[in-house]
Amino acid sequence: MIKRDFHADAPYTKLLTDITEVPCSDGKLYVSPIMDCCSGEILSLEMRDNMKKELCIDTVKCLYKQCRLAQGVILHSDRGSQYTSDVFRSELRKHGITQSLSGTGHCFDNARMESIFATLKKEKLYRIPTYKMTREEVKTVIFRYIFSYYNTIRIHTGNLFRFSPVKYREWLRRTTGKPAA
Numbered sequence: 001m002i003k004r005d006f007h008a009d010a011p012y013t014k015l016l017t018d019i020t021e022v023p024c025s026d027g028k029l030y031v032s033p034i035m036d037c038c039s040g041e042i043l044s045l046e047m048r049d050n051m052k053k054e055l056c057i058d059t060v061k062c063l064y065k066q067c068r069l070a071q072g073v074i075l076h077s078d079r080g081s082q083y084t085s086d087v088f089r090s091e092l093r094k095h096g097i098t099q100s101l102s103g104t105g106h107c108f109d110n111a112r113m114e115s116i117f118a119t120l121k122k123e124k125l126y127r128i129p130t131y132k133m134t135r136e137e138v139k140t141v142i143f144r145y146i147f148s149y150y151n152t153i154r155i156h157t158g159n160l161f162r163f164s165p166v167k168y169r170e171w172l173r174r175t176t177g178k179p180a181a
Contacts, residue, residue: 020117
């Protein structure tokens with residue numbers, strides 16, 4: 001459904017998700033965020049020691065608790081088994097979310113989400129020895145980076161004014177008069 005069009009005119013209409021892994025001293029940490037295509041804001045974030053479907057399901061549940069989503073919101077992901085599972089699809093239907101999947105073997109179909117992971121790793125994780133840190137320590141680093149810096153302070157070239165994602169979403173709410181979720 002997305003067809004590599006990662007632009008959205010309004011918040012909470014087109015969302016992206018994926019999973020990345022981070023090496024830690026006590027094993028791998030799997031990171032599952034959901035990003036808003038309009039503002040670039042990370043709306044939901046779950047992290048676990050495995051990448052089972054429950055990680056992705058709980059990321060959607062967290063999203064639903066954080067945001068009031070209208071029916072028909074699109075959530076785009078790759079075709080990982082977590083996202084194609086009946087349980088995950090059922091969770092999306094429960095919340096009125098329409099699923100969009102990348103084409104088989106088309107990594108560029110979710111390029112904007114992959115770009116978020118590259119930014120997280122280049123700006124934060126590659127600068128610290130995560131492989132010497134526990135998963136819990138790395139979770140704290142990632143959580144703080146996303147919610148205290150990336151969403152609220154870091155400028156983005158994806159919007160006209162180079163606002164942070166939260167500031168851009170708030171600016172849109174003020175100028176369009178539409179309530180934020």
